[in-house]
Amino acid sequence: MCSESINRIRSWLTGAGLELAAHKTEVVLVSSRKKVETANIRIGSLTIASKRAIKFNQC
Incomplete structure (x- = not known):
């Protein structure tokens, strides 16, 4: 179930021209x-x- 959610998030990010930074997750x-x-x-x-x-560090 988590992997399906992660895949959906990655697809949405890709469609928005963004990328999931797994090393920062x-x-x-x-x-x-x-x-x-x-x-x-x-x-x-x-x-x-x-x-x-x-x-969480706020800029």
Whole structure:
């Protein structure tokens, strides 16, 4: 299911003349469970492991 969503996003970006920068992509799992879970998302040949939080730097 995630790979289908990623493919749709990549297709939309390509249609808009943009490209997904997989090396800059981060993954956070959002869940109501108290147990910490992780996931690995594959974008092309790159596998990205989920994190508990990400840092956002606003320009």
